[in-house]
Structures are given as structure tokens and as C-alpha cells.
Amino acid sequence: MQVSVEARQHAQALLDFIDQSPSPWHAVDTAANQLKAHGFKNLRENEPWQFKAGGKYFVVRDGGSIIAFVLGQRPLVESGLRIVGAHTDSPGLRLKPQAAYATEGLAQLGVEVYGGPILATFTDRDLSLAGRVVLHSEEGVQTRLVRLDQSIARLPNLAIHMNREVNEKGLVLNKQTGLPLIFGHAANTAEAKQQLTATLAGKLAVPTEAITGWDLAFYDTQRGSFWGMAQEFIANSQLDNLASCHAALEAITQVEKPQSTLICALFDHEEVGSESATGAGGSFLIDVINRLCLSSGLSQEDKLRSFANSFFISADMAHAFHPNHAGSYEPCHHVQINQGPVIKTNANQRYSTNAVTAARFMQLCALAKVPHQQYAHRTDLGCGSTIGPIMAAQLGIATVDVGNPMWAMHSLRESAGVLDHSYMIATLIQHYAS
Structure with a gap:
């Protein structure tokens, strides 16, 4: 298989993006820095918003979700919105509030399962902590990102x-x-707690007593890599769904002077149902759209007209055919890695796709000269879902669920195709340029 230089560069950029983003809060920080580098201005929800024609902006909610948008050349009521949605979180292990304790002289960390990870893949891996720590100071409550680079914990197999x-x-x-991790020696629980807080405080250069809480996730310290005889595959944590986040960011930063208003919405908490202030089930996107409409002087009727002219692409990864487990797949829907984006359909609305929105996405792929595939889940297996149905129900906007094919979804080490990432970027650029 031939892999172009451009496709390899896109894939390397994705691996770098993931390696810089070991938690949802880091993913948003990485995305914000990328947007700033392309001239996007940071807005805050508690401040007035003022826009310039053709302006590029982004807003962050509670550190884990980010929405970027570019004002189009045409009036919003005429052209509508071109939206791409994805999610910043991945299933895994989260540190409990009172996590450290001692057992038989060993220091351990209590964890809570976040979402639906393949737990066995967390064994015998070099794990570390990343996320945000809450500090109390004379200035009040502060939040700081933290990432422990070295491996500090492990879940040894029996x-x-x-x-x-x-x-x-x-x-x-x-x-x-079965999941508490070993992270050192400690004579008692008090010593184990001191070791954990001292490590975090040392990394942040603050007194241990300043730490009042945290939102911390365990991540695999092994960096992303290429593999395969032609190096046509990639492996990393969090391909589901940082690959879609990265593709959306690449697309919105490459389209110049779009006719329609563009939105890239990256949400937290998809893996646990999206029902939160920062999830797709919350008000974040509709709040941003309402402020856009207010700034444009749109009436409620005009806003609804603009929705009728809009298109939402929900981008989340898809299940690639695994030759060792052929019986797990629906016949005639075997999607292959490196053969293009996947349109996901489910009659019970676990995916938002219908025949019309699927056709619209197919047309975008054709214009981008990109192949496409279609996926349906086995009828006798429970089908996962995405933010697509949630957003379609909230907004009433035509929506399609798509994603790139991958293996080992929800493993600590997932795999996907080099070509597919370039294909998705090209298709999303076509969407934003339409």
C-alpha cells in the first residue's frame, strides 16, 4: 500500500496531538493553542461578545469542552451553519477523591471506571496521571493542568x-x-496519601496543603506509533475520539473566508452519556448559537430558518472489520481500514443518519475525491451511540453520524489507518467550504 507524504504528515500530527492530550482538559488546552496559532480569538462566557465580519473565535466551558466558530461571508439565515461535533473524553480509569492507601506495605491508588474501557488492556502498562488539580490560595480557587510524565503506577497481572x-x-x-494500582511502598495509609499529594504538589510547585481536589485520569505513557509492513497503520490511546477532534480542528483552521458560518464543537462526557454542563446533552452549543444569532439580529423565525439550512456532521470512530472475529460483524457491512470514512446507520436512532443525510455526506466525499463506506451493527448485538442523535434532537438540524474505521475501540492501545485520517480531514474541509 502506498502512503503519501501528506497522509503520513497528517497522521503524525494526530499522534502528536494525542500525545499532548492525555486527558480531556489537556485535549482542550491543546486545541485552544492550535486555534490561537491560526488567529482564533478566545471568548469567555461571562463577558460580552463582539464580532467582526469573517472573525474566528473559540470558547471553553469548564476546561473539558471547546467550541470554535468562523463567521461566514453570507448572512446566517441564508447559508445556515456547517457544524462538526466530536468528543474529547475517552473511557479509562479516574482517580478517586481519597485515592491513596496502604496494603501489606504497598501504596495503592483507588480508581473509578469511567465509561466502558476494555479493562484488561490496562494491565502491565506504564501508567501515569494527567488532568486538573484544584488549588486554594489567597486569591481564591484556582485550577491547574498537571501531567506526570514518568510512569508512576501499574496494574500487574496475576x-x-x-x-x-x-x-x-x-x-x-x-x-x-481488581483495579487499585500499585504506586510504591508505604507503611500506612497516611504515608501513601502524603506520597501522592507531595508528587502532585512538587510537579505544580505548590505546598501540599494548597491542593483541595482533582479530576485526574490514568494514561499510558507510551507514545503513538506507526506500524505495519508499509507503516500504514497507527496505534495510540484515545484515537476514539481525539482522531475526530483533530480532523475537525484541522479542517476549520484550513478553510479561508467560508460562505457559511462554521462551528467545531468538541464535548466532554460522551462516554458517560453526555448529560452534563459540558456534554452534548447540555446547553453549550445552543448557548453559543443563540449568541451568534443575537449578534446578527436574527429573530426567532430567522434562527429557525437558518437551522433548516444547516448540516451537522457527528464525527466519532467506527468499527473496522477484524478478520479473526468475522462473526461479530453484520454481513455486507465489513468496513476496512484505509478505505475511507464510514457512514454509520441504525434504524433505532442510535446513530442520527438517514438516507438523505447519508447521501449528503457521500456527495462531500465525492467532491473531496475520497472513498466512503457504510456500517450497520449486528442486529443481535447492542449498538453504541454518539452525540449525533442528541444534537439532532436538540437542534432539529439535519445530522449524519460518521467516523473513521479502527480496531480495539476502548482499548488502552487502539489502532487505525494512516490514509483514513487524511480522507476525513479532506471531507470535513469540503463540508466547511460548502
Whole structure:
């Protein structure tokens, strides 16, 4: 398989983006820096918004979600919105508020399962912590990003001599008793707690007593990589769904003077249902759109007219065909890695796609000279969902659910195709330019 220099550069940029974004809060920070580098202005929700014709802006809500937008050349009521939505969070292990304790002289960390990770993939990996720490100071409550670069914790497997059927029955980990991570030695729980807070305080260069809480996730310290005989595949954590976030950001920063108003909305909490102030089920996107409409002097009728002229692409990763598990897939819907974006359909509205919105996306792929594929889940298996149906219901805007094919979704180490990332970027650029 031939992989172009451009496709390899796009894939490397994605791997770099993920490596810089070990938590949703880091992903938003990385995205904000990328947007600033392309001339986007940072707005704050508690301040008045003033726009310039053709202006480029972004706003962050609570650190984990970000919405960027570019004002179009044509009136909003005529051209509508061109929206891409994705999510910044990935399933995994989150640190509990009172996490550290001691067992038989070993310091351990209690974790809570976030979303639906493949828990077995967290064993025997070099794990560290990243996220945000809340500090109390004379100036009040402050939030700081933190990332411990070195591996600090591990979940060692039980030896096969004590788990003889692991290869026949698979590794089963009790979420309460089987997941606490080992991170050192400690004579007692007080010492274990001191070690954890001292490590965080040292990284932030603050006194330990300044730390009042945290939102911290464990991440794999191994960096992203290319693999395959032609280096046509990539592997990393959080491809679901930082790959879609990165493609959307690349697209919105490359379109100059668009006719329509463009929006790139990256939400937290998709993996746990999106029902939060920063999730797609919250008010973030509609709040931004309302302020855009107010600034344009649109009446409620004009706003609804603009919605009728709009198109929403919900971008989340898709299930690539795995030759070792052919029976897990719906016949005639075997999507292949490196063969283009996937249009996802479910009659029960787990995906928002219908025949009309699918056709619109196919047309965008054709204009971008990109192949496309179609996916439906096996009828006798529960189908996952995305932000697409949530946003379609909230806004009443024509919506399609798409994503690039990948293997090992929700593993700590996922895989995807080099070509597909370039294909998705090209298609989203076409969407924004339409």
C-alpha cells in the first residue's frame, strides 16, 4: 500500500496531538493553542461578545469542552451553519477523591471506571496521571493542568500459575477489588496519601496543603506509533475520539473566508452519556448559537430558518472489520481500514443518519475525491451511540453520524489507518467550504 507524504504528515500530527492530550482538559488546552496559532480569538462566557465580519473565535466551558466558530461571508439565515461535533473524553480509569492507601506495605491508588474501557488492556502498562488539580490560595480557587510524565503506577497481572483458565475464559477484573494500582511502598495509609499529594504538589510547585481536589485520569505513557509492513497503520490511546477532534480542528483552521458560518464543537462526557454542563446533552452549543444569532439580529423565525439550512456532521470512530472475529460483524457491512470514512446507520436512532443525510455526506466525499463506506451493527448485538442523535434532537438540524474505521475501540492501545485520517480531514474541509 502506498502512503503519501501528506497522509503520513497528517497522521503524525494526530499522534502528536494525542500525545499532548492525555486527558480531556489537556485535549482542550491543546486545541485552544492550535486555534490561537491560526488567529482564533478566545471568548469567555461571562463577558460580552463582539464580532467582526469573517472573525474566528473559540470558547471553553469548564476546561473539558471547546467550541470554535468562523463567521461566514453570507448572512446566517441564508447559508445556515456547517457544524462538526466530536468528543474529547475517552473511557479509562479516574482517580478517586481519597485515592491513596496502604496494603501489606504497598501504596495503592483507588480508581473509578469511567465509561466502558476494555479493562484488561490496562494491565502491565506504564501508567501515569494527567488532568486538573484544584488549588486554594489567597486569591481564591484556582485550577491547574498537571501531567506526570514518568510512569508512576501499574496494574500487574496475576501470574498464570494462580489463574490457570485466563487464556480460556479471559481476564476478568472486579471493578472494586481488581483495579487499585500499585504506586510504591508505604507503611500506612497516611504515608501513601502524603506520597501522592507531595508528587502532585512538587510537579505544580505548590505546598501540599494548597491542593483541595482533582479530576485526574490514568494514561499510558507510551507514545503513538506507526506500524505495519508499509507503516500504514497507527496505534495510540484515545484515537476514539481525539482522531475526530483533530480532523475537525484541522479542517476549520484550513478553510479561508467560508460562505457559511462554521462551528467545531468538541464535548466532554460522551462516554458517560453526555448529560452534563459540558456534554452534548447540555446547553453549550445552543448557548453559543443563540449568541451568534443575537449578534446578527436574527429573530426567532430567522434562527429557525437558518437551522433548516444547516448540516451537522457527528464525527466519532467506527468499527473496522477484524478478520479473526468475522462473526461479530453484520454481513455486507465489513468496513476496512484505509478505505475511507464510514457512514454509520441504525434504524433505532442510535446513530442520527438517514438516507438523505447519508447521501449528503457521500456527495462531500465525492467532491473531496475520497472513498466512503457504510456500517450497520449486528442486529443481535447492542449498538453504541454518539452525540449525533442528541444534537439532532436538540437542534432539529439535519445530522449524519460518521467516523473513521479502527480496531480495539476502548482499548488502552487502539489502532487505525494512516490514509483514513487524511480522507476525513479532506471531507470535513469540503463540508466547511460548502
